[in-house]
Amino acid sequence: MNTPPIQLTNSKTRRKEPFTPIDPTNVRMYVCGPTVYDRAHLGNARPAIVFDVLARLLRHVYGRDHVTYVRNFTDVDDKINARAAAEKRPIAEITEETTRWYLEDMAAIGVAEPDHMPRATAYIAQMVEMIGVLIDKGHAYAAEGHVLFRVDSWREGYGKLSGRTVDDMIAGARVEVAPYKENPMDFVLWKPSDDATPGWDSPWGRGRPGWHIECSAMAKALLGDTFDIHGGGNDLMFPHHENEIAQSCCANDTASMANVWLHNEMLQVEGKKMSKSLGNFFTVRDLLDGHGPGGQRVPGEVIRFVMLSTHYRKPMDWTEEKAREAERELRTWRDLANPADQTGTPAAEVLAALRDDLNTPQAITELRRMARSLKNTQADDVAAVTVNDFAASARMLGLLEDNATMGAWVFDGAVERDAAALMLEEFQTELADARETAKQTKDFSTVDRMKAMLVDAGVEVRMSKDGVELIPGPDFDPARLETL
Structure with a gap:
């Protein structure tokens, strides 16, 4: 029987298509990570979980050693600068602390660490080099201590990811245009820093990189000029990912930066957009520690289950009821999988669901079917085999992991x-x-x-x-x- 190919919905082409890696022995994926100025809110958890599952699937299909997964940390940003100034603390101390928080919170929801987690501040030299190349090729220009990307130099490609034209974007622009810009759509690659702001020496004066250039430079350094998959939340499609493509293609003389672009939809809480003004904004740590809605502790595995119950391309609505139902179901599943070992094989139906554009809701439906079958199985020898496969299938989604981080919650108050x-x-x-x-x-x-x-x-x-x-x-x- 032929194994069906992985199908992914490519934001660039707006259709679901078979995934064919550039090199099956070196499948490469880059995902935009967090800006580390505070705790990760619940919305930050969604792309981390989605692309963690995709990395698991890719490693299952192509081999653990044949996949390179990169997720960056933005540790130079005006929000970080503002917090450091307000708290009168060194910027490095803030970013070290918030990076550690992020990794702890992601581990609590079963997100494995990627192969590389580059920090922007460690790649300033590569950014400066790429900006210099863009200037030399006529795609960027220096003005009043800034360096800007010249959008007119790449009109034929700019806007294709988000489905916009440069003229429409200019007509719809509502931002005040800086006087040193040639075109309202030109975006910053480098900006000046005063004495109180982090800065690095460059040919254009002491300054710091714009947001977009960091991912282009880090992706090139770790994955090459062109790679397989670039992911992130759909709020990053424009301008961040659009600008990444422009920079990378123009600097590297390539037709594309990544062959496949994947974007997850946003998160809501009880049917409303998560917002501090609505009082429904909370972090992953709030849920873990019982400071979220309802004041109940929500285990990391439960958070993960709820997230995966909605397809990544659909808006995800977090509700207390979903969390309660997920906890009940996971307790049942863990009881069923209790005698399992690591020898099982993921069920073909679960793998087929994941191959079909990462259809995690369907995969969960298949796991429910397996759970029902386990409950109804009378012969212990048959049950043992099924239990192992059930556990292996759940692990493809990062569920029922046999470790203290993900499993210990089940035993809280067990007696x-x-x-x-x-x-x-x-x-x-x-x-x-x-x-x-x-x-x-x-x-x-x-x-x-x-x-x-x-x-x-x-x-x-x-x-x-x-x-x-x-x-x-x-x-x-x-x-x-x-x-x-």
Whole structure:
């Protein structure tokens, strides 16, 4: 049976197409990373998780040693400068701290560290060199201590990623145009620094790089002039990625910077855009520590599961209910996978879903099917094989990892939960018996009273023709059941 190729939706062509690497023995991917001035908010977690899953898939298909994944840190930025000034702390101290925070928070949601994590400040020389090349080729010019990219020098290519024309962009521009610009759309490659601002010596005076040039220089240094995949949030498509393409193609004399451009959609919270003004803005650490919505701790694996439940190309809506459902499901999955070892093989159906434009919701659907099959399996020898494959399939999504970071949350309060589970089993039996009696007597008062008390204790009561099911919710308080 022929293995289907990986299909990815290329933002550049606006269609889903087979992925063919430039060199199958050296598949290369660059993803725009964070600007490290504060904690990573929940929206920052989405591209980290999405491209972590893609890296897992690429390594599974092409071999672990044949994939190079780069994700950068922007550690020179005006927001960083402003925070350092406000807190009267050295900039390097701030960026060291926030970089460490980011890596800790990403590890907590199961994001593996990429092969390379370059910091912009370590590649200033490469940026200066690339800017010099652009000037020499007529694609950039120096003006009043700045160096700007000359968009008119590459009109035929500028705007193709985002589907805009230069004339339309100029007509729609609402920003004040700097007097030293030849064209309103020209963008900064280098800008001057005063004595209080970080700066480096250059042929154009002491200054610092513009935002866009850093990724072009780092990608070239680590992956070459042209590579396979460039990813990030769709808010980066314009101007950041558009400008990266212009710089790289003009400096390197290439037709493209990356063959495939992937962009994930943005995140909402309870149906609304995440915003400090709406009071629904929170960080990954807020959720992990129980300072987010509802004040409940949300394990990193739960955050990851919720994120992957929505396709990366669709807006993702974070809700407390989704987090509760994910936690319940993951506890069940971890119980099922408890005897698993590392010898399993990812299921063909899960791999097929991931190959189809990283369809993680479908992959989760397949994992649910496998979980149902495990529950219904009676023969232990068959179950053991299936358990291993189930665990291996989940690991393709970064779930059910067998390590302290991702798995330890399941055991928090395990003794108390086990006791509560036994108590619920007893109540489930009693409620089922009371319900059968009520069907005969037509008196459901006892059933209604028991149901009301269970709900008050934070238990979801489900009744159907198949029987009674009691599901502990996030507010479940076993102490309240003692009054029953």
